[in-house]
Amino acid sequence: MSDTPPPFIPFSKPNISEAAIEEVVSCLRSGWITSGPRMQRFEDMLTAYHEGRRALCVSSATAGLHAALLTLGLQSDEEIITTPLTFVATLNTIVLAGGKPVLVDIDPTTLNINVNQIERAITPRTRAIMPVHFAGLPADLDAIYSIAKKHGLRVVEDCAHAIGASYKGKRIGSFGDLQVMSFHPNKNITTGEGGAVITDSIDTVYAIECLRFHGIDRTAAERMGKGGSQYYDVVGPGYKYNLTDMQASLGIHQLPELGNYIEARTRIAKRYMEAFADWPELVLPAAPDYAHTHAWHLFTPRLSDKAAVGRDWLIEAMKRENIGVGLHYQAAHVFSWYRRNFGWQPGDMPNALQAGERIFSLPLFPTMTDGEQERVIKTLEKILHKR
Ligand SMILES: Cc1ncc(COP(=O)(O)O)c(C=O)c1O
Known part of the structure; x- marks a missing residue:
């Protein structure tokens, strides 16, 4: 081998x-x-x-x-x-x-x-x-x-x-x-x-x-x-x-x-949504009830309470498998300059704080192949379910 x-x-x-x-x-x-x-x-x-x-x-x-x-x-x-x-x-x-x-x-x-x-x-x-x-x-x-x-x-x-x-x-x-x-x-x-x-x-x-x-x-x-x-x-x-x-x-x-790129991004995002639909470890991006089209710049699931691993561990584990995962974003109110200057506390924005601790961005770009996406999904499955 x-x-x-x-x-x-x-x-x-x-x-x-x-x-x-x-x-x-x-x-x-x-x-x-x-x-x-x-x-x-x-x-x-x-x-x-x-x-x-x-x-x-x-x-x-x-x-x-x-x-x-x-x-x-x-x-x-x-x-x-x-x-x-x-x-x-x-x-x-x-x-x-x-x-x-x-x-x-x-x-x-x-x-x-x-x-x-x-x-x-x-x-x-x-x-x-x-x-x-x-x-x-x-x-x-x-x-x-x-x-x-x-x-x-x-x-x-x-x-x-x-x-x-x-x-x-x-x-x-x-x-x-x-x-x-x-x-x-x-x-x-x-x-x-x-x-x-x-x-x-x-x-x-x-x-x-x-x-x-x-x-x-x-x-x-x-x-x-x-x-x-x-x-x-x-x-x-x-x-x-x-x-x-x-x-x-x-x-x-x-x-x-741009239209073609967004079409490709939407197809890839839809495939992620379908693949993860019944994974209890993930909270998937959700749509509001007003009419809109999404540009799918990012695909950002969050770890749920059911996940046995932490977000940072997950990103490192994906990297070890040669898959880049982004972090968009840590909540901005936790950064030191803002806290010092505006007196913000992490708990002031509980939803943003929690999202910032659990969110990650999976690979998403118009030329991503089905094979590449399959590898991302399979690797994530292994990391989330097998530890
Ligand atoms: C929400 C948001 N605003 C502003 C910017 C700044 O964009 P630029 O890198 O073009 O200055 C970014 C860049 O990532 C962003 O994500």
Whole structure:
């Protein structure tokens, strides 16, 4: 018998077509490799994809969240209500934009923010609600927007997981206030690193254009293109958050494939659901009762009380079998900086705390083969049932 380990199955893998690679090469040969014609083209494609709401490309969703929150003009310690079950970028950008994150626990079924608890977290200092569409499952946006309207709040949707998902027949990002997408390599589409802010406010478009490039009131194409002027004004201190044309070259070929990618992700998620349906050791992702389509960025079961092993042990055991398993996420309110600065205690958000201790992300990517998925299921079965 051979001792060769089976090939590694990553938890996520980008799917880069030959056309995308050729586009990057053409970009490199074109003489314009940073923000220019290809970024503009990708931006126009994203705008069309979100039904004409303007997309502004940025260097990451983190940059996009930061810039989007800065457009709210937060006064010191004004509050933004969000969820603890998210990547720390959600909370960090609130702090970096001068605000204070206020957490509302998750709904233990959907793992999204519990909309029934939002109103009691509102104070005179609250400025916005920031839902995260966890794993690609849309949060209950009607409920969130109606609370926002009642209390005069803005809504900034962290859509890092959710491009391509829909809520009550409408694509995420095609309606509402402000949305931010991520094009990190493990997301539904990728530009290597990258992101986009979506808005229908002309003022916000102008503000983000300035914020993403040094506060300069004119784009590179306007300054350096044919007939452009080298003069510009600085309307405020800005950041360096622009997306390069090399990155946009990937996006131009990723976006048209998004529907196919989500179809493949949905098929794989459905197969996991069927395989695990009667496993008492697992709590499976559950759907809310409102109409939606899931982008299946992540497949995140949780260990139940019946499991004889702990989550961290399980992840290590899967790794030993050459299978990558992710952890999305430890509840954000347990991290030391937040606890020190906001006095949060682990028990403040019991549902997020428990989810964060029991959740794990199984491999899920569009090119995953049936054979690879079978191996993940069989290995998990062995680990869960045989110890
Ligand atoms: C919920 C959430 N928000 C924001 C981000 C930040 O995205 P980016 O890596 O594009 O900055 C991530 C990234 O994983 C995320 O999962």
